[in-house]
Amino acid sequence: MSANGTGKRVHFVGIGGIGMSAIARVMMADGWTVSGSDLRPSLLTAELGSQGARIFAGHAAGNVGDVDLVVITAAVKPDNPELVEARRRGLPVIKRAAMLGRLMADRIGIAVAGTHGKTTTSSLIAMVLESDGLDPTILVGGEIVDLGTNAKRGSGPYMVAEADEYDSSFLELTPHIAVVTNIEAEHLDYYGSLNGVVEAFRRFLARVPDDGLIIGCGDDPRVRALAADKDGNDIQAEHFITYGLGDDCLWQATDIRSNSLGGSNFVAVHGGRRAAEFSLAIPGTHNVLNALAAAAVASALGVDPDVTKQTLATFRGARRRFEIKGEAAGVTVVDDYAHHPTEIRATLAAARGRFGERRLVCVFQPHTFSRTKLLLADFATCFQQADDVIIVDIYAAREINEWGISSADLASAIEKPHARYIGELEEAARVLQRELRAGDVLLTLGAGDIDSVATKVLEGLTRR
Incomplete structure (x- = not known):
């Protein structure tokens, strides 16, 4: 699917969710005429309405107008009246994750996966690229405070997005760069066991092409195991590099200490050599790791190191993240x-x-x-x-x-x-x-x- 949606119409069932609203924003900027429904009005639906989307409160068959495509969330039940109407009329219906995958197919995708830390890490990466003038397309799971939104369509070649593991959604994505922050027992109602979760992440990483890059947290034993046996896990990407606190990580955070900003200062070591000292205003060792992942992505893309340093220092976080x-x-x-x-x-x-x-x-x-x-x-x-x-x-x-x-x-x-x-x-x-x-x-x-x-x-x- 071409990113250009001029003359095309799309309807979202459940448009008020953080992920659906992000896609709707980008598709509007791509030229699509957007409509959508949600059970409850919210700030997100109000913002979409003010930007030109037609918003319906509640679900009804009549909400589905003369559209070319219907996008649904994984939570939409088969008897939803809008889904029933779309099926009756033979309209193309796809899930949110598949739509995200189509948007990424037109761009150089940077997808951030992991049980925890996806929103902050993807927000950090997005802001570093934004600050370097690369004007990325951004779709993340929370409002980036410095950007004032959870999504934007950029004119540059890169797209930064969260890769959600629930319902195996991230298997719809084919990123050029994949970041994995950690792999833990989560969504066990869907996967059944931790082994099921790990297998889903393995399949996600196997979607990165051979000229792509995987950046994983080497402190996490399951990420480390995937990196150690890349070929045995059918992972094509030529480079699988690690970051973390451990001495065996290619990118290592050392000398972590509290600072006057309420966050942390730390030294980033790359390949055993001191690369840079960073200062964060967001607290916690987990955010040191998130920032280190962003620095590794920035380095791989050739971002000016001073831009990375300044962006991390001034990053104010994402809404609902501390x-x-x-x-x-x-x-x-x-x-x-x-x-x-x-x-x-x-x-x-x-x-x-x-x-x-x-x-x-x-x-x-x-x-x-x-x-x-x-x-x-x-x-x-x-x-x-x-x-x-x-x-x-x-x-x-x-x-x-x-x-x-x-x-x-x-x-x-x-x-x-x-x-x-x-x-x-x-x-x-x-x-x-x-x-x-x-x-x-x-x-x-x-x-x-x-x-x-x-x-x-x-x-x-x-x-x-």
Whole structure:
């Protein structure tokens, strides 16, 4: 499919999602006339509407106009009235991931995969290329603060995108450069086991052409194993380089220390030789690794090293990635997308490193019943750097509760620190407004709508 959509019309079923909205933005810029529907109006749908898309609230057969293509999310059910109408009329219907793959086919794709860190790493890469004047096309899973959007159509040859492993979506992509941040047990409702997850990543990396490049985190044992037996894993890419903290990584981060920006300074070593010293304003060792991956990509593309250094130093992050929402009554409020035990540990470690001995109060909204059930033992031990934990009701997303699990079960499973169950977001916000005191740090964690608690608590504390 040519990127030029002049005279063509596309309809999105579920246009309000972060990934669908990104594709819609780029296709509008490519000349497509865009329409779309979503169950609930949102800031994203409002922005798309203001940019020329026709937005429908709710799903109905009549929303599907005279279009050339229908794009759906993986969450759209077979009986969705718009999908039924599209099938009845014989319209081409493709999933979001396939559409992303078509957009990438017209460009030199840089795809960032991994269980954690995709949004920040892809945002860092995007901003480095943007700062170097390469004008990349960008589609990421969160709003880049420095860009003010989650997507843009660039005039340059490169496209930076997240490669989502859920539903094997990333197997629709054929990137020239693939970055793998880590491989862990996730989406086990779909893959069944960690081995299934690893196999999906192997197949994704096998899609990188022989003249392409793979950049993987060598600290991750599963990434390291794929790199060690590239040929045995049918990986064609001539170069599979590693980055990380370990001495055996081609790109190594050393001498990591806190800085006055609230982030970290570190030295990047390449092939055993000092390459550069970087300064970050975003906290945590996990973000040092994300930045190192971006530096490795930039080096491979010949980006001016001074541009890379300056961009990393001024990068303000992505929305809902350790986003400091504000401060009121002496309480600092931070919101983060963390919804997997590893992400929660990393976020709490970053908070502890940034805020020292201040009391950390964490409100967590589990995301999906399947993840909560299958990773319950890991969730029970991942909050240990917090001082107080509140668990609110599970955000169901695409699921119904067939797993026999609840947030109360998770709260009971957490032995350290003290954890309690408060189901409703509104009630959790009221309790926090009453209990938080000057010097506390509140962290709202989860991939659902938990960020509304951060907003409500700040509003309440401001009125104290």
